[in-house]
Amino acid sequence: MLDSFLTFINQQGFNLRDQSCLLAVSGGVDSIVMTHLFYKMGYSAVIAHCNFSLRGAESDGDETFVNQLAESYGFEFVSKKFDTKMFATEQSVSTQMAARELRYTWFEEVRKSYSLPWIATAHHINDSLETSVLNLVRGTGISGLYGISARNNFVIRPLLFASREQILDYATEHHLQWREDESNDSDDYKRNLIRHKVVPVFKEMNPSLESTFVSSSERLKSADNLLRLYLEDWKKEVMQIENGLVRIPIIKIAAASEPVYRLWSILQDFGFTYSQSRQVGSHLNGISGRLFSSSSHSLLMDRSELIIKPKQDAGNKNNIPVTNPDTKIVLSHYSLIFSKIFNVDEVTINKEKHSAYIDADKLIFPLTIRKWLTGDYLMPFGMKGKKKKVSDLLIDLKFDLFQKENIYLLENGNGEIIWVVDVRLDERYRIQDFTRQIMVISLNQNE
16 A cells, blocks of 8 residues: 555655645544555654544544654644534534534644645545535536545645555554544434445445546546636637626527536636526527626626626715815726816817816816716717716617616716716817816726
8 A cells, every 4th residue: 555655646746755744634544544654654744633622522532642643653743622513603504514614724724834835634535436426416517526636725635546445454454543433423414324325335336336436537537627628718719808897799609519518617707506507598599688696796698798797896886076186086997087177278189088178167076976877967978968868878879787887977066967987078068169277087997
């Protein structure tokens, strides 16, 4: 087993000979065997043990046992005691989830404090198999079916080459001692139900289940990697990102093979589920205006494209006063730069797209920047004094729902609309022959 261990860590690129490692050691047989292998190889390690206070004196006994083991091998030992049940109650999660969060958060703190490159856990082939079955039952993509990865950021699994049976044989052969966790013999946990009830049935059907799973897992992982590479290239072709919005032409989705899976490859990054992706896919040729929502983003089905945007920050809806010229106002995606007041002969008027030249003599401070409301109207430049609702103006210009949400108005102190920002100036505030003073407002995109 020592040779297999060495071969595996070399294949995975874990440089353990020249670098120390944090070993997560519970006291169970798996982590004891991992610690023994590190000791036999002469690797440097810091042993970390979590006391979750779930088994009373037994939990304290685990901590004492692991401490003594570390001393016998000459490894440094660190431990921490947690009130796991209280944390689970406070966070409204299961005890298992609470223990997992506490464990990995603390391991990372220790890793950083010792400047260690790795956290090693003792997961093995059977753990990976059980994870695969559990993910299949819960519902998963391809990545969930190949089980546990040998490396996940700073966490490595150097025993992922070995089965539970091989680990027990090694522990027995080397007369190793370990602690038993009674919860491992209980069917109360879903994983243990799979371990004690489901996997034995599979083993009856295929006595070489573990090796078969490893082979299948490798092929699934390779297929998943190839699919990811292909989809990453495809996403670069179809996704357009501008001003915080992601735009996807519907025709690029509808004309492609497996449109729902392609959609999900994009939408999952924005918090949408596969089920939502399927709903979006079923309406690609439907009526525009449908809105879908994840915890962090909104998706609009517009006339010819899907548009994704972060959910609105309530803080951006407040009215913003402009008390003086020569100031800068920062909004969600851009900033407005208000110049000082110039005499008309000091300014050369350029018809720039993202700026407005305003008759300053008509301004009544403080001005206000705010979102547009139903019923707002102006006299659009070029319409010779005719009133038009802002809502109708935006419809005529074919603004989609998300674009409308991000439209701001500049309002004069007397309540008149001066400028639909970056869209249309009011006729009453344009520069005319009798204008004496000018204020220039420029729009700059935020980085």
